[in-house]
Amino acid sequence: MLWYFRSVGLRRIIEFILLTVFAVFFAGPLLNLAVLAFSGQWTYPDALPHQWSLKWWSFVLQKEDIAQSISLSFLIAAIVTGLSIVLCIPAAYAFARIRFPFKRFFLFSFLLTHAFPKMGLYVSIAVLFYRLGLMNTLLGVVLIHMINVLMFMTWIPTAAFRNVHAAQEESARDVGASPLRVFRSVTLPMAMPGIAVASVFTFLNSLDEAQGTFLVGIPDYKTMPIVMYSIISDFPSSAGAVFSIILTAPTLILLLAAQRLVSADVLASGFQVK
């Protein structure tokens, strides 16, 4: 053994061990859920289930409130994404292209959504919603989901619009295109990757949002993560694992589809000025 270590080099070995720890740390919990979801019986201290089965899948899928929560979650995520596109993309275009008074003030006001600890902000909103009668309403839940996405839904597209060279727009104008036509055929398509990333991020963020919904949407608006809270306490861990996979699947599918577009640079532009 010893000659092997020496030939590979101590540095490589340490690197390998550290990375293994790292991979186990991040992949371990997810892998564990994947194994649990397909296990029939798994008693302590077996390292692997001694019986595999799909029975928990049919159990979970047959529960009515679970099926309802799935459609509710997707409905809310779709509303949140649509609404934030309609509200934020025009603002992003204005920030990137138009000169207007107090531009910097407006741009930086969006930082406020991330300048407060989340649960504190949610409780403040709940106090307000309680007064306005928005507790336990669809509008209340949608509004609380919008908080998290307002900033990157504005900032990522702003960065994307800025990256479109003004010269390209001008040359389109020169050959006689109207401003609207320029926006539709030149600016928008070129900024589309950024807008798409922000939208995907928004959709996923809304699907995953648990804390705010838990505070504002109880008892009628049980989205998937909220149902997950009760599954964790009420059902065996295999049922929880099955539902975890159902909840994570849309995330993984959307991420894979948008894989080419998602990069550290694009995402980082949603949280800081670069």
Place this chain on the structure above:
Amino acid sequence: MTKERKQALWGLVLVTPSFLLLLVVVVIPIVQSFIESLRNEAGGYDLSRYEWLFTDKGMRNNIWFTLKITVISCALVLLIGYALALYLRFSPGKLAGWIRRTYMIPMFIPGVIATYGLMNLLGNHGWLSRLLLPFGVTLPRIIFDEKGLIIANLWFNIPFTTMLLSSAIAGIPGSVIESARDVGAGKLGIFFRIILPLSYKTFLVALTFVFMGVIGSFTAPFLIGQNSPQMLGVAMEQVFGVFQEREQAAAIAVFTFLLCSVLGFFYIRSMAKEEAARM
């Protein structure tokens, strides 16, 4: 109307809807909850709700506990995040390529799911303890303990921090580092003299996000924290939802704002400066 006036008007029209939304979901709630937190039980206005935060023994423990977990988590997250970002930048190997492709995935995994996975993996009789059993290793209590909370915070925050720092470090030209190496700078020297100063602002952004993320966290402490002391996020939810004391909950919320206000201020200011430099 001149062209400029028209443009200015257009800009304001385009920005107004999202700004109004911001007012409704952030500014008004915060102002309102500040006012609410000053209301005492008799209906008058004073600081009694805040006094309770520091006189109630359980609440005082919660505050210390939250601060402790937050500071430890921040230190570990930033240390590991920097190390990882540097490794990804300077290692050409296949392994680094694999990590580069996958390290952002945890950012997109729902918090409930990740927490649940950690519960099953690290819990009493969990998978890890089963796997380590043949080697005669027994794990200490991790879940329902502060260790579990810190581990969950690492899980949630390291990918995000690494992402921010990677994008900052990628902006440092390789030639600068090469030339420092040529004149004989060591690895630590390069880090402290070049990389840290050049990525310092992003470091601040990352610190702000992790600090606020941990103080304002709910899911992980709700599911794997112990009953007492609690993180402030859980305590707040209980005071609001279970005890129905909205004024008291508002006071705790405002208190967490104060804890984060210094960092939040620096974050906004450094962003504003950066933007001013490029406009």
